[in-house]
Amino acid sequence: MRALLFERSLAKVAASRLAGSVVPGRGARFGPLRLASLSEPEPPGPDWMRVRPKLAGICGSDLATLDGHGSRYFEPLVSFPFVPGHEVVGELDDGARVVLEPVLGCQARGVHPPCPACAQGDTGDCERVAFGHLRPGLQTGYCADTGGGWSTAFVAHRSQLHPVPDSFSDRDAVMVEPTACAVHGALRVPTEGALVVVIGAGTLGLCTVAAVRRLGLPGTLVVVAKHPEQRRLATELGADLVVEPQGARRAVRLQTRSLAVDGRLTGGADVVIDCVGSARSLADALAVVRPRGQVVLLGMPEPFRTDLTPLWHREVALVGAYAYGSEPPAAGRARARTFALAFELVADAGLGRLVSATYPLERYREAVEHAASAGRQGGVKVAFDLRGQRATGERRARGAGA
Amino acid sequence: MNRLLRRAVQPGFPWTAPQWPPSLPRPLPPSSLGAGYDTEWARREPVRVARAVLMDSVARGAVKVLASPRVSGLDRIAGLEAPAIFAANHASHVDTPLLLTALPARFRHRSAVAAAADYFFDRRWKAALWAFAINAIPVERARVTRRSIGQAVGLLNEGWSLLIYPEGGRSPDGWAQAFRGGAAYLSVHTGLPVVPVHVEGTHRILPRQGRRIRPGHTRVTFGAPIRAHQGEDTRAFASRIETAVAVLADEGATDWWAARRRAAQGTTPRLTGPRAGSWRRAWELEDRSPGRRAQERPGSWAL
Amino acid sequence: MSPRPGFVLETDRATPPTLFWHGEGWRLERLPPGSRIVYPPEPMEAVADPDEAVRQALAHPLGDSEPLADLLRPGMRLTIAFDDVSLPLPPMRPPDVRQRVIEAVLELAAAAGVDDVVLMAALSLHRRMTEAELRHALGHRVYEAFAPHGLLLQHDAEDPDGLVHLGCTDAGEDVEINKRAATSDLIVYVNINLVAMDGGHKSVATGLASYRSLRHHHNVRTLQHSRSLMDEHRSELHTSNWRMGRHIAASGIKVFQIETTLNTDTFPSQFAFLQRREWEWSGRDRATYLATSASLARTPARLARSIFHSIRSPHALTSVQAGEVEAVHARTLEHVHRQHVVPVEGQTDILTMGLPYICPYNVNSIMNPVLVMCLGLGYFFNLYRGKPLVRAGGVVIMSHPTPWEFHPVHHPSYIDFFDQVLAETTDPLEIEAKFEESFATDPWYVHLYRTSYAYHGVHPFYMWYWGAHALQHLGAVIVVGGDVAAVRRMGFKPASTLRDALEMAADVVGPDPSVTHIHAPPLLLADVE
Structure with missing residues (x-):
């Protein structure tokens, strides 16, 4: 499969940091991100499924990581090398469209009994993101074992996947994850x-x-x-x-x-x-x-x-306010999953229109630079479009494997 | 030899001038000094230009440094056409350069200063110096002579303004002396207005007996021009000029409104100072010292 | 040679280009042949001895009033109110006429033994005057005599203890004015009547009033029915002020009004060409025009602004009259009209105007976009008697750089008005209904108005209302050479050249439009048949 791979390399991180401080997003050109042909990740357990991404967004946190501005705080909570991408709408093998809820909480990690946060549904606050049968990684897209959205395939735990209503376009669906973050922040x-x-x-x-x-x-x-x-x-x-x-x-x-x-x-x-x-x-x-x-x-x-x-x-x-989980009851609303609220909100507010540009994986450098300067250029969300790429990606992957 | 030597030491006629027999009347020689000094040369074009240059460069700079003048009341003579008679109190030699540099240009470069014949014109070099530097014209202090008056009237008629100190000399202690009739007389005879002027603070810079100049602050206040009323005699007009200067002095020491109210009530402090012992006169004079006031600045409220 | 009257020139191909003011600068523009240019009358002759004229006016008052000297007695309370920094424009060369008049009044007060005298700047809701401005208006003598003793006050329309409510007029308008003035035995009001709008009962009823009182005539409805502001008899604004003035008089408050008129000798002699007809420009005028235009083009905006604001106008006194308000104002208007009126036949489709660097509210300050609107549509548009110079549905083309720039100290509420109110709507009625109250009572604006040098929070609204009649009357407003974003924000159309603007205007008023240019300043008042 084709994927953008983020590897740990001090020299490259330094270079990306320098480049990123000159032109935001330029870090992708010099940094530790590269387009690679990899073998598809193996599902680590029975409840894991393979997801083929259709659209995968570029998030502000991704940009910080690529430009080397991110905090070192995350170092023990990620595992290298990883494939970034946690704002994903994809397809299961049976053709069902799903949106990924990327937090890798207790359930995904096979931790039992779950930590108090997960037990309450506040998966974003999970205390076990560096433990369990997966390597550390607070979300899909930062974990070496699962792959990520900036690729033609990754694996996800059943509990991470939300079916997408037919009324949703792919653009709507890819906005669900960032919207969930916003919902959580707004209701914090x-x-x-x-x-x-x-x-x-x-x-x-x-x-x-x-x-x-x-x-x-x-x-x-x-x-x-x-x-x-x-x-x-x-x-x-x-x-x-x-x-x-x-x-x-x-x-x-x-x-x-x-x-x-x-x-x-x-x-x-x-x-x-x-x-x-x-x-x-x-x-x-x-x-x-x-x-x-x-x-x-x-x-x-x-x-x-x-x-x-x-x-x-x-x-x-x-x-x-980080990520999502569940939201406390409020006026006229029972306790609810953040993602459920986010789905409603995307539909209600028409947030799919915020996706202003998509790029194929090969043009990742342009994509990242565009994302970094989207506001100035009159854009909002930039995403990778992997829909047309799957076949070629697989073919190339196979070619490479042969 | 001895005789020759004695003659040289104790010379006599013809080595010296002959003695006039005391019994014979002696005709006065025409004097070219004192009131008789002819200052006409000092008003010729090249001299005027040289004086103007001196005045606008050296004198102005020196006055600024030494006397830090605060000039007010120029608006009162803004509409006045030259020539005019400026009548000021007099406490110091600094007064003249101070006043001349404070005058608007249309007066400054065409003005003469009435100066005591016996003081400024007693030596040829002094006469020449003052005639050149300030366009001084010799005036008898004690009496009105036809010659000095005639010269002043002539100058005024030719369009020259005149700066005159009606006290007839510098004040001994900083307070003014009674005004004499010169300015009033000239105004009546030429029909030109008198501009009362008050000068404050020069006494501290260089008093009459002083030998050193101490830099200080001064204030020059110009008053509104005044003219003699119909039928007013010189003496009454002179006293009115003195009062006008006294009101200006009051204005400088307090403020304009207070001075106007006192003037209206006839309680303006006398220019000649309190009738009291010398220490009290000196004490009260200090109260008039021209000071500096702080300026208000708008605060910054910008968001 | 007596001054020549104003007149209307019809341009042809031989007419030289016409001078358009353009903020801190000017342009020469060629108007289409057949356009009309309204030229102001030349400056009238000044009175020979202004101080004597003032004394005579005080001694021989008009209307039902005794000479001022007879109104003054020991032990009385006297308040001398005077017009603030908004008059005259540009500020006049010293001595200012207010200084002359106030000194003459004080001379009489001193002679009469009046001790309780207060001077008061009639600010209304304008910013407080700085020390330098007060010194300029009053002269150093008066300033130094009164300011250090706290006897030189500036009207504070937000001082809860400084106002007194005098009841309501027959029309139900609150009359609330300055307490010190209202409790004085006599108010002497010293006015400068630069345009016909100033003076009369407006002096006290507006200059010394509070927001509570002002809102009865400073509102959209009144100003839409003031046609024009310069014509007292057809101006709701004035009718309301007159009702209030009569109410004040009926409340037993005695006002001795002193009104002065100035000629239109507006610019110093080195800028003589600014008030000369183009075809009479001498070689020297042309050289000055070329030299100043070339150097201004290379001058940074800030510097140019400070140069222009240092201009002191040679305005000279043409008349002074004193006594009872209405009798005085009637005589004043005669003098103003003699100086300003130009007969003009018929209306025009397009009215063009070059707006200068100054208006009443940016003396020593910045002409922000709201003030540009006010000067163009509030003042210049209103320089008419009878019918507006431009027909209903016509177009006004104004020339001004209209920089998106505000004086942070003088105009704080303008910034918010422009950023938040105009961004939402430019409709005066909607603005008034939705935003006025909250700006007018905003505690921070009140604080700045009272303690800093800021216009009142509601003042930008009044600027907008000033142009309300024009906004209602016109089909479009085009600004030539202005900041595009700022012009659009105000709902106007930007154009880069006059030719473009005329093209755009023709789209509104139809082909072959008639064009009239108002050649001011110096100011004029068009008497439109």
Whole structure:
């Protein structure tokens, strides 16, 4: 099979980091990612199935990894070499379309009894991602044993797979995983009637806007978006007000009618959801959140230093939001699987339109660079299209094997 | 030899001038010094240009450094056409360069200064120096002579403005002396307005008996031009000029509104200072010292 | 030679190109043959002795009023209110006419032994004046006599303890004005009547009023029915102010109004060509035009702005009248009209105008897009009596760089207005209904208005309402040479050249449109038949 393989190589990581700091996404060209012909991964157990990806998205966390900006925190939680790709819609051998829920929790790892988090359905918080019969890997796409979505085939545990309704196009389906992240972030803290600020309007930001609007019942939803196309989409998806980053403080000040001292607001938003995860975005979040407000860190952060004095002084709660699992019951809704909510939301908000470009696996360098600069170019989600590739990929794989 | 030597040491006529017999009346020789000094050369074109250059470069710079002048009231003479008579109090030699450099250009480069004939024109070199440097014209302090008045009127009629110190000399202690009638007389005779001017702070820079110049702050206040009323005599007009300068002094020491109210009530402090002992006069003079005020700046409220 | 009246020139092929102001600069544009250009009258002769004229006016008041000297007595409370930095434009060469008048008033007050005197800048909802601006308007003497003692105040329309509600007019309008002024035995109001809109009862009823009071006439409905703002008799804005002024008088508050008119000698002699008819430009004028245009093209915008804002106008006093408000204002208007009025026959399809670097609300500041709209559609469009210069459904073409730039200290609420209100809608009625209240009562704007140098939170709304009648009347507004995004944000059409703009306008008004250019500043008032 054809796959993009990510190998551990210090020199390549350093090179990608250098390149990535010059041009975002350029890391793919120099880095440890390469197109390879591999043998298909063997199912590690009875409940495992082979999935042939149709579309596989490029996620912000993938970009950080490729550009070498990711945190070293993950090193013990992944196993090399791995095939990236965790936003996947694929096909089973019987032709059924499935969406992957990539977290490799206790059930997939054969850990019994499951950890308390998994027992409750909060698979994202699984405590065993480095244990069990699989090599470490917090998700499919970071584990050496399962393969990943940026390939023509990988294996997944039955519990990881969700059937795709016929009404869903492949583009809709590939948006389910990022949408689930957004849903989880949006529901991480209560937002009913609150002034909510979403910082960032890439895929995650826009999905969060849709999630907050439809599930969070906010009072007012303000979105901070850099690029014009992002602003248009944010408005379409239900933002009450969309502002540019430099106008964020002014806008929140006006909304909250607070005063300002030397550019710092005295009041602020009830909830700020940071969908970027940079030093700048977190500083912005802390600048616009009210005293005793909550900041949800939803975008995967890169390592940075920051001044937490405002957090301390204003008694702000900083809450992380990773992946998905189940969501607590809320107004008019019982406890629910995040993915179930995400399916509804994708259909409801038409999030399939956020997929703005697809590339074949061979053009992965272009694809990654495009993904890294998608906002500026008026795009949102970039994905690999593996539908036409399967045959050729298999043939080539076979050829290589012979 | 001895005789020759003695003659050289104790010379007599014809070695020396002959003695005029005391019994014979002696006609006065026409003096070319004092009030008789002819300053006409100092108003010829090349001299004027040289003086203007000197004034605008050296004098202006020196005044700025030494006297840090704060000039106010120029708006009151903004509409006034040259020539005019500027009447100021006088406390120091610094007054003249200070005033000349403070005058608007249309007056500055065509103005003469009335200077005491006995002080500034007693030596030929001094007369020449002052005539050149400030276009001084000799004026008798004690009495009005036809010659000095005639010269001043002539200059005014030719379009030259005149700077005059009606006190007739520098103040001994910084407070002014009573004004004499010169400025009033000239105004009445030429029909030109008198601009009252008050100068403050020069006394501390170079007092009358001073030998050293101490840099300091000064204030020059121009008043609105005034003219003699119909039928007003010189003495009354002179006293009105003095009052006008006194109001300007009050304005400088307090503020314009306070000065106007006191003027309206007739309680303007006298220009000649309090009738009191010398220490109190000196004490009160200090209160008038021209100071500096802090400037307000808008805060930054930008978001 | 007495000043020549204004007139309307019909262009032909031989007509030289016409001067269009363009922010901090100007352009020469060739209008299609057959266009009309409305030229302002030349500056009228100034009064020979302004100080004497002021004294005479105070001694011989108009209407039912005693001479000022007789109104002053010891122990009384006197408030002297004066127009703020928005007048005159550009700021005049010192001495400012306010200084002359106030000094004359104070001389009389001093002679009468009045001790309790306060000077008050009639800011309304404008920004506070800086020390330099106050010194310029009042002169150093007056400033230094009053400011250090706290006797030079600036009206604060948001001071809860500084206002007094005088009840309502017959039409139910709240009348709330400055308490110090209202509790004075006499208010002396020192006005500068640069255009016909200023003065009269508007001086006190607007200049010293609060938002609660102002909103009764500073609103969309009133301004859509002010046709024009420059014609007191057909202006709802003025009718309302007159009701309030009469109510104030009926409440026992005595106002001694002093109104002054200035001639249109607007620019210093080195820029003489700016107020000369193009075919009369001398060699020197042409050389100045070429030299200044060439150097301005190479000057950074900030520098150009500071150069232009340092211009001091040689405006001279043409009349001063004092006494009872309405009698005074009637005489003032005669003088204003004598200076400004130009008879124009019939309306036009397309009205073109070159907007200068300054309007009443950006003195020593930045002309932001909202102010460009206000100057073009609020002021220039309204420079008419009778019918608008441009027909209903016609097009206004304005020339201005319209930079997307705001003065952060002076115009904080403008930034939010532009970013959030105009991004949503440009319809004045919708803006008024949906956003005005929240901006007007925003505590931060109130704080900045009171303590910094910021226009009130509601002020950008008033700017937009000022153009409400024009927005209702016109088929389209085209801005030549403006920042495209800023122009679009305001709902206008951007054009890069006048020729393009005329083409675009023809799409709206039909082929072979009639074109009229309003050649201002210097200001004029078109009397349209």
